[in-house]
Amino acid sequence: MTGRAVLAGGLALVSGLTLAGCSSGGSPELKVVGAFMPQPVSDIAAAFLVVENAGGATDRLTSVTSSISDHVTIHETKGRAMRMVSSFEVPAGGELDLERGGSHIMFSELKRQPKRGQKISVELHFEKTGPLTVELPVEETTYNPAKQ
Structure with missing residues (x-):
């Protein structure tokens, strides 16, 4: 076998392994951790959680539903301004x-x-x-878990 043949074979093997690695993680793998709802003091409540994505593809949280309210929305807060959004990105390999x-x-x-x-x-x-079903434990109104 010539040096070129060995090199070409090695490159083909590496390319095949690289492609196989990419395709094996090509979908989102979502898990929810740290979910909670502070006990509401009015007819409005908020919920907090982390969606972890161990997969190789980005996904988007597009809506939330619950039997406790017909009006569940997702909000973004930047600075002191809160606004309703249509979705949130859940990045591949991120949260x-x-x-x-x-x-x-x-x-x-x-x-x-x-x-x-x-x-x-x-x-x-x-x-x-x-869809993912999540059970939100209701915590005290001021509950705010420490970040790890």
């Missing part, structure tokens, strides 16, 4: 962090008043991945 003082889920016109210790079920809807 979407919905946290106090930042982006979050907003519930308006609550059908019932959740109390500390209860759990509220929500369904997160994504552009590529099927």
